[in-house]
Amino acid sequence: MWQFLHKYGSPKIFYFTAGRWFRWLALPSLCFLLIGLVGGLAFVPEDYYQGEGFRIIYIHAPSAFLAMGIYSMMAISAVIFLVWRIKVAAMWICASAPIGAWFSFLALFTGAIWGKPMWGTWWIWDARLTSALILFFLYLGFIALQSAITDRQVGDKASAILVLIGVVNLPIIHYSVIWWNTLHQGPTISRLQKPAMDPSMVYPLYGMIIGLFLFYFCIAMLRIRCEILKREGRSRWVEDLVREKMARYRL
Amino acid sequence: MRPIRKKRLQIICLMVLALGGAVACILYALKQNINAFYTPSELIQQQIVAGQTIRIGGMVATGSVKHSEDSLDVAFSVTDFTHQLPVTYTGVLPNLFREGKGVVVQGQLSSQGAFVATQVLAKHDENYMPPQVAKKMAKAEAL
Numbered sequence: 001m002w003q004f005l006h007k008y009g010s011p012k013i014f015y016f017t018a019g020r021w022f023r024w025l026a027l028p029s030l031c032f033l034l035i036g037l038v039g040g041l042a043f044v045p046e047d048y049y050q051g052e053g054f055r056i057i058y059i060h061a062p063s064a065f066l067a068m069g070i071y072s073m074m075a076i077s078a079v080i081f082l083v084w085r086i087k088v089a090a091m092w093i094c095a096s097a098p099i100g101a102w103f104s105f106l107a108l109f110t111g112a113i114w115g116k117p118m119w120g121t122w123w124i125w126d127a128r129l130t131s132a133l134i135l136f137f138l139y140l141g142f143i144a145l146q147s148a149i150t151d152r153q154v155g156d157k158a159s160a161i162l163v164l165i166g167v168v169n170l171p172i173i174h175y176s177v178i179w180w181n182t183l184h185q186g187p188t189i190s191r192l193q194k195p196a197m198d199p200s201m202v203y204p205l206y207g208m209i210i211g212l213f214l215f216y217f218c219i220a221m222l223r224i225r226c227e228i229l230k231r232e233g234r235s236r237w238v239e240d241l242v243r244e245k246m247a248r249y250r251l
Numbered sequence: 252m253r254p255i256r257k258k259r260l261q262i263i264c265l266m267v268l269a270l271g272g273a274v275a276c277i278l279y280a281l282k283q284n285i286n287a288f289y290t291p292s293e294l295i296q297q298q299i300v301a302g303q304t305i306r307i308g309g310m311v312a313t314g315s316v317k318h319s320e321d322s323l324d325v326a327f328s329v330t331d332f333t334h335q336l337p338v339t340y341t342g343v344l345p346n347l348f349r350e351g352k353g354v355v356v357q358g359q360l361s362s363q364g365a366f367v368a369t370q371v372l373a374k375h376d377e378n379y380m381p382p383q384v385a386k387k388m389a390k391a392e393a394l
Contacts, residue, residue, distance in 0.1 A: 048385030049347065049375060057379070083259045120345030120372045126287035164267055168274045181286040181308055183355050185377040198380040
């Protein structure tokens with residue numbers, strides 16, 4: 001049943017597939033981001049309570065979604081790597097981590113910018129903000145661990161386990177605003193009921209979320225290509241590829 | 252699935268579950284410390300001594316805000332619709348501070364049972380709508 005997936009376990013095949021995926025996803029990603037950004041920052045009506053300032057939600061909320069979504073992807077890859085020992089999965093985690101770290105930083109940073117004028121403070125140690133900060137540190141911890149262990153096999157295994165340990169934090173981030181009293185408001189769209197946002201405002205937000213997820217896939221595809229070349233540098237097909245490229249560009 | 256892989260998967264599931272259970276226990280034990288503030292009703296159940304710095308959260312009671320005429324002193328009540336707590340504060344209020352909207356105040360209980368705030372934060376909710384929609388909803392509610 002899963003036969004068709006087996007070939008993507010090969011770094012060589014994944015290298016070329018990743019290149020194709022990048023080319024297919026780049027334009028849709030840009031379109032969604034453009035619609036979301038222009039719609040959210042320019043065309044959507046102001047909020048009745050927070051005025052024009054609420055527009056930062058179009059950056060803040062999608063960044064936070066991405067920070068958690070990328071971590072989930074890393075966790076799934078970690079399970080695939082640890083159970084089936086597929087090297088491409090470990091490379092996918094390495095390719096994803098810095099992107100996730102940037103998005104979680106962006107979520108914290110835009111959150112602080114939003115918090116100062118609306119709440120009256122940049123930061124408060126409430127459950128949501130603290131657990132989101134821990135997510136940022138988990139990303140940094142992964143990157144540090146990965147670069148600290150020079151033995152690839154040991155490093156991949158140890159850092160995959162670290163990723164799985166951090167998974168506990170994901171439900172905590174999501175439910176923090178429900179389980180505890182927090183200054184941060186409850187979920188607006190990531191809930192089972194209808195979104196707590198007027199329909200005239202919500203579509204650019206969806207556009208940003210879809211656009212950023214596609215953007216993540218694009219960048220991760222590019223990064224995993226580098227990762228594959230770095231790790232498979234001694235294999236025959238990479239040497240052939242380099243020779244072919246050098247001939248084409250007359251180097 | 253090959254037995255060795257099945258075993259690895261089981262170990263991973265067990266690890267994540269055990270860790271989740273442990274974290275759940277820790278969070279449950281630390282419940283009181285994780286809450287960013289008490290509601291006025293929760294405050295009554297707590298043994299808070301005067302002078303201890305805490306945060307109180309709730310709604311600014313409608314009609315309770317009284318500004319002083321010659322200073323930045325302001326008095327209002329924080330309510331969770333069961334209990335009310337009178338609060339005094341000296342300073343600039345956040346822009347979103349309104350009657351009937353959320354607020355989180357940090358400060359100390361005075362010996363008279365009133366709350367002396369050193370910081371006032373506005374807590375907005377998760378609802379977003381254009382001003383016209385908000386006006387319509389307010390009208391519908393008034394009817």
